[in-house]
Amino acid sequence: MSKFLLPFSEGRTSRSLFSSTGMLVSSFFLAAFVSIQNSLIYVLFILGIVVMGGIVARTRWGTVLSLISKIEVIILAWLLIIPLIYGTTVLFQISLPWGTLPVFQEGVERGLLLALRMITIILIFITTLSHMTLSEFIGALKTLQVPTAMLGSLLIMLRFIPLFMEERSQMHNAQILRGYDLGNRWQKIRSLGNLVGTTIDRAFDRSIVVYEAMALRGFGKGSMISETGVKRSDAILLVLLAVLVLSMLFLIPHLELIII
Numbered sequence: 607m608s609k610f611l612l613p614f615s616e617g618r619t620s621r622s623l624f625s626s627t628g629m630l631v632s633s634f635f636l637a638a639f640v641s642i643q644n645s646l647i648y649v650l651f652i653l654g655i656v657v658m659g660g661i662v663a664r665t666r667w668g669t670v671l672s673l674i675s676k677i678e679v680i681i682l683a684w685l686l687i688i689p690l691i692y693g694t695t696v697l698f699q700i701s702l703p704w705g706t707l708p709v710f711q712e713g714v715e716r717g718l719l720l721a722l723r724m725i726t727i728i729l730i731f732i733t734t735l736s737h738m739t740l741s742e743f744i745g746a747l748k749t750l751q752v753p754t755a756m757l758g759s760l761l762i763m764l765r766f767i768p769l770f771m772e773e774r775s776q777m778h779n780a781q782i783l784r785g786y787d788l789g790n791r792w793q794k795i796r797s798l799g800n801l802v803g804t805t806i807d808r809a810f811d812r813s814i815v816v817y818e819a820m821a822l823r824g825f826g827k828g829s830m831i832s833e834t835g836v837k838r839s840d841a842i843l844l845v846l847l848a849v850l851v852l853s854m855l856f857l858i859p860h861l862e863l864i865i866i
Contacts, residue, residue, distance in 0.1 A: 689710055
């Protein structure tokens with residue numbers, strides 16, 4: 607049970623001051639607050655707070671940054687596409703064989719803002735999840751009244767998607783060793799189709815076995831997932847969020863005036 611889709615702290619002793627429910631709810635509120643910010647300075651300020659909080663909490667940065675790097679293509683898309691389609695002030699032009707491609711100043715600013723928002727929100731959630739186990743995460747969702755059927759599906763997905771990805775990679779490497787990638791385009795397409803079909807077929811068979819095993823253990827007939835509840839110390843998280851919001855409303859505007 608060492609591989610999961612998210613960076614859960616399996617096999618580590620839980621020393622968290624706060625409950626997983628409190629951390630998850632606080633993360634949602636903070637992410638929502640980030641999503642409505644329209645200033646780079648504000649988003650950078652929150653990003654700095656998140657990083658400092660992660661350092662204090664001894665976050666496993668290697669695991670967190672590794673997951674963030676896997677979705678960097680989506681983040682870079684905002685930086686590359688939006689400046690080309692949004693704005694009116696031409697910053698500079700790119701010469702192409704079929705004409706010129708303008709890059710707008712407003713698009714650069716908007717793309718940078720959206721990319722920074724995404725990085726901050728993703729960092730918030732991944733950092734939070736890295737400080738709880740899978741059972742604590744599922745228990746927090748149970749406390750928040752998420753239906754048991756959805757929790758069961760989520761539990762299977764988080765556990766077995768990494769296994770399917772690893773299995774697909776192993777099968778692809780086996781095909782390469784057997785020379786399946788040396789043929790023409792049609793042969794490569796057939797090879798890829800066989801790989802995808804086999805992976806889906808094996809995944810379907812495995813899902814049936816898993817469901818039958820869970821059904822034999824009483825899944826769907828009772829409460830297999832216990833709630834994690836909340837702690838009194840979760841009130842500290844609310845206080846910290848309130849302090850952050852108030853500092854954003856009163857402190858940052860004064861800093862902007864000083865900078866200007």
